[in-house]
Each structure stands twice: as C-alpha cells, then as structure tokens.
Amino acid sequence: MQRISDSTVHRLSKYFRTLIYMQGKGIKTVSSKNLAHHNGVTAAQVRKDLSCFGAFGRRGLGYNVVDLRSNIGKIMGLDRAWKVALCGVGNIGRALLDYDQFRSQGFQITVAFDKDPAKIGKTIHGVSVRNEIDLERDVKAEKVDIAVVAVPARAAQSIVDRLVVGGVKAILNFAPINIKVPPGVYIRHENMAIEIETLSFALTNPDLVQSE
Amino acid sequence: MQRISDSTVHRLSKYFRTLIYMQGKGIKTVSSKNLAHHNGVTAAQVRKDLSCFGAFGRRGLGYNVVDLRSNIGKIMGLDRAWKVALCGVGNIGRALLDYDQFRSQGFQITVAFDKDPAKIGKTIHGVSVRNEIDLERDVKAEKVDIAVVAVPARAAQSIVDRLVVGGVKAILNFAPINIKVPPGVYIRHENMAIEIETLSFALTNPDLVQSE
DNA sequence: AATTGTGAACCTCTTCACAGCT
DNA sequence: AGCTGTGAAGAGGTTCACAATT
Secondary structure (H helix, E strand, C coil): CCCCCHHHHHHHHHHHHHHHHHHHCCCCEECHHHHHHHHCCCHHHHHHHHHCCCCCCECCCEEEHHHHHHHHHHHHCCCCCEEEEEECCCHHHHHHHCCHHHHCCCEEEEEEEECCCCCCCCEECCEEEEEHHHHHHHHHHCCCCEEEECCCHHHHHHHHHHHHHCCCCEEEECCCCCCCCCCCCEEEECCHHHHHHHHHHHHHCCCCCCCC | CCCCCHHHHHHHHHHHHHHHHHHHCCCCEECHHHHHHHHCCCHHHHHHHHHCCCCCCECCCEEEHHHHHHHHHHHHCCCCCEEEEEECCCHHHHHHHCCHHHHCCCEEEEEEEECCCCCCCCEECCEEEEEHHHHHHHHHHCCCCEEEECCCHHHHHHHHHHHHHCCCCEEEECCCCCCCCCCCCEEEECCHHHHHHHHHHHHHCCCCCCCC
C-alpha cells in the first residue's frame, strides 16, 4: 500500500474547504481544473491527489461537489468529532479556544490545562481551565484524541511526554522547538515565526526566491 | 544563481533558533550532526543547507555558534527591524500582537487595523487600532514591510489587494483561503486547520503515514 | 580522529500526455 | 468536445560517500 505524502494531505485539506464553500454556493459540479485554480495548483495535481484514494469523478463531466466533499471528509476523518485538549492558555491558547476552523471541522476543545493558579478554575470560551498537575489522569479519563500544545518552548517536551503517558496519539505543537515522540505518536508543528522569517528571507534575497 | 527551496529556508529558521538557544547556554561550537539532532534532520542536510550560502565551518572542528548565528541572521534578514502591520484584531490578531517570537526576532507590529468601531482607537498590547478605511494610505505612510492578515476568509483577498496598492511586498496570511498576488509580492500562508486535519488523517489512516 | 563541503546517486513529488469514458 | 485517471518523463530535494582540512 502506497504512502501518502504530507503535501497531498495538505492539499486535500484545501480542496475540502473549497468544496464546502462551493456547496454553500449551490455549485453542483466541479472540474479538476477549477478546483486547482481555487488552490493555486495544477489540474493534474488535483487528479493525482484524488487518485490515491479512488476514482471519484466522471470523465467528461468532472466531480460532484457534495459527493467529493463527503469522500474527502471520510478519507481525512472529518466526518466525526475529535476530542481535543489544549495545554497552555496563554495568548495563542485563548485564540484557539475560539477558533472557528477547529470547531466547524469537528475538533472540539473539551479540556484545557494551565499551571497558572490565576487561570485554573476559570471558564474561557466555554471551556474550564484545569490544573496541569492532573494532565495525564485527565486526558486518559476524557479519552482525548488530539492535544494542542501552546506552552513556552522550555516546557513543551515535558508536556508532550506527559500527554503520551496519558495515551494521546496526536499532537499539534505551537512551541518553537523540535519535540521527540515515540513511534506511533503523530506530531505536527505550527511555527508562525518560521513563515514570517521566510518572508524576511524573500525580501532580503529577492533574486533567490520566486514570487507567485 | 541557484534558487533556494522553501524547505531550506524553513530549516535555516530552525537552525537559527537552535543557535540562539546554544549561545544563551554558552556553547561555543556545534557540529552539523549536533545541529541536525536538535532539529530532526540529517547532518548532511544541515551541511547542504548551509553550503548554499558559503562555507561557515571548519573541517574537523564544526561551526562557531556565535558566527554561524550571525551569518544565518544576515542571510535571513534577521539582523534588522521589520515594520509589520496587522490587519484584523480578532482572536488570532490579538494573540499575534503579543507574540514573543515575532518581537524578539525584529518583527515589530507598529500598526493594526480593524473595521469594528468598538475596536478602532483602542490600544492593545501597546498598538493602537486604526480604521481599516485608511489602510492603503497608512501602510504607505508608515513604510510597512510585512503585513499580517488575520481577517475572515471572505475579506482576505480584498484586504491583500489593498495592501498591495499600499506598496506592501510581503504578506503573512492566516485566512483559510488561497490569495492571489501580483508578481514581486511574497505571500505565505499559516493555516492551523490544515495541520490539525493532517493529524485527523494520520489517526484515521495509520497505515498510510509514517509516525516519527 | 573528527568533521566539513560537495558531486553523484537516489528517491520522491510534480507535470506531461494520452487512452478511455461521458 | 470535454474531462478524468494514470503510466511515463521530468524536476527537485535528500542522502551517500569521500576527498579535504584541522
């Protein structure tokens, strides 16, 4: 069985959002060319990406918007609700508690942890903040699927280790540091500093990068 | 002159952060192997990345931490201050106004815009929020280098168009939608939904992805 | 002995191009 | 005629392996 590349998964996520938009607009059918145009890729790329999982289109006609959305949703596991825990209720953590794109796609932040006594016990955006001391116990009890780590860099590895002890298999890390996890645990990094520094690089070396 | 890949630039950004950390710890010298280990890549990859820009190490000895940090800083344009404008002072915008990783690396958010009358005129984290109506005029007057777009998806393309009119050449977009920019303008996307959906995919298809 | 810098080999992802279906 | 699905070709990024240096 073939492995699927990160790039393909990222694009599927984008196609999925485009299809939701199109469904909302009442568009019934879409071609690979059109879907590609909405996402800044080539039509061949769209077809290749989809062909990893089956044949969802009809030659000569294109893809049915509702069906393709439903199929990509199933492929990506977006046809169910995921239990999400948030670790670290700082600036970024608070923003994520109220982030539409998580909520609307089935990612429900049901638990939040912090070690600041001033925050523990408070309810923010409908989620009550718990004491980080109980992290392992609580993520196990709540059967958390995915943890979002938004603690300072120096604390991130230890929080992740404890999440793993609590049985969490998927982690989204916002701390600007590499984290080690055992086999079978998935970790993804979201580092906003990297992207803005990439812009700094582009402005500094316009001859070394291609703009759109 | 060779083009530099996004992956290389992203890794340089990571090496840079590692070197800052090492410098803080008083570490004088680092090998490609060590730098690689801190960032989850191979030693050959580190050397190849650096070799795009010159020969910074000494055979048999490794790299001087302070010198390499300084060199990467120059390459990435992190040895200067960038003027950053924020568009959209919602949950994410507010979090970014107080984001350490921006501030400490020379990205100074000096202007913020919103169209909500309740926000205009207020000062948040030391930045006063201006009326979005004056966007083009103000980014031009303030000589903004980089704009961060944190407005809803439906407003993002139009805000970007106006930023371009105002002369902004680099944009960091948080709206979950593809944005078109003219040649010579750099845009990077930060989409947290994509990464969490990638985790959803991994949990749903453990056989199709490799964990660490 | 340790470690860099780098051409060559390797591998992976993207694009091409066309047969096949509507 | 229009559009998908896909093997083959092409492009690009990563790893190997070793000469060069300390």
